Amino acid sequence: MRAQGISVQQLLAGSEGRLGLRQAIRAKGLENRLHLDQVQHYMDGKGSGSLVRNMILIMDPARDRPLIRRDDETCLTFLEKIKTAKIPCIFMSASERIADHLCHLTGPTGIPLLASAHDPYVLESRLKGLLSEKISHRIMVHGVLLKMFGMGVMIQGDSGAGKTTAGMMLVQKGHTWIADDAIEIEKRHGQRLYAKGCKSTRHLIDLKAFGIGDATRLFDDQRRAAGTDLDLILDMAQRGDALGRKDSDGFRNVREIMGMRIPCLLIPPCRDHGFDLLAIEKRVAAFRRDGGAS
Numbered sequence: 001m002r003a004q005g006i007s008v009q010q011l012l013a014g015s016e017g018r019l020g021l022r023q024a025i026r027a028k029g030l031e032n033r034l035h036l037d038q039v040q041h042y043m044d045g046k047g048s049g050s051l052v053r054n055m056i057l058i059m060d061p062a063r064d065r066p067l068i069r070r071d072d073e074t075c076l077t078f079l080e081k082i083k084t085a086k087i088p089c090i091f092m093s094a095s096e097r098i099a100d101h102l103c104h105l106t107g108p109t110g111i112p113l114l115a116s117a118h119d120p121y122v123l124e125s126r127l128k129g130l131l132s133e134k135i136s137h138r139i140m141v142h143g144v145l146l147k148m149f150g151m152g153v154m155i156q157g158d159s160g161a162g163k164t165t166a167g168m169m170l171v172q173k174g175h176t177w178i179a180d181d182a183i184e185i186e187k188r189h190g191q192r193l194y195a196k197g198c199k200s201t202r203h204l205i206d207l208k209a210f211g212i213g214d215a216t217r218l219f220d221d222q223r224r225a226a227g228t229d230l231d232l233i234l235d236m237a238q239r240g241d242a243l244g245r246k247d248s249d250g251f252r253n254v255r256e257i258m259g260m261r262i263p264c265l266l267i268p269p270c271r272d273h274g275f276d277l278l279a280i281e282k283r284v285a286a287f288r289r290d291g292g293a294s
Helices: 008-012 072-084 100-109 120-135 163-172 239-243 277-289
Strands: 021-025 039-041 056-059 090-092 113-116 138-148 151-156 176-188 192-197 204-206 212-214 227-229 232-236 252-257 260-267
Touching (some): 039 120, 056 120, 100 113, 120 138, 138 163, 151 227, 151 277, 163 176, 163 277, 176 204, 192 260, 260 277
Parallel strands (some): 039 056, 090 113, 151 232
Antiparallel strands (some): 021 113, 138 151, 138 176
């Protein structure tokens, strides 16, 4: 079933910083609907020059010429293209402001014109993430996903913090492996978050010094699962982060993901920079007993 979509105004709401917005000529097209989680570039009529209908357009002032030239005929030809393609909005990348001679665009087309400080590829990534989150209610995050004591637990932390190693050792102690690195989180029925591995890498494990491993070979069927409701996040703190907290062993916080508040426990490292697996199990079990799982 096709997603209901969102308006351009809903896309922009609360996302100005994330998109690096510097100026917006909003026009009546703020109510234009967005149904796709993809964006397109226009490159001087070459390669990406054929516009896809109903898809956000990114233009790079350093490369894209049809709107940059002060040529009425060129601009009118391009205006006709974007009207025919029903482009919902146009982002000018790597821009602090919209050139005066482009401001007339919003009149004949009603298409919002926005300037972003981000380069075209960062802007594309940010837009695709926002569209996926707001239209499909789905995001991608980095972490290790396990099932512990019947709860979905995601381990997060900086690269090299020991997330994968801790996750594998916890599976060896009887818990269930789900995924490593790329975790897809979907908001279901507006009430819960469901997490699983990214389709292309869901069975892969990044073993750093040893290369890429295969979870289907490392763990038997009883120690693996396809996905889980997300109940708890474990933040694997680097030692410097943990030292500043006198009560770090009991530190509890929340993370907001797509409007849902997920409890988060800070897990400080041991003196040898590893992690006390028994202490992790005790804290997760205590959280479970406290009624932490929704």
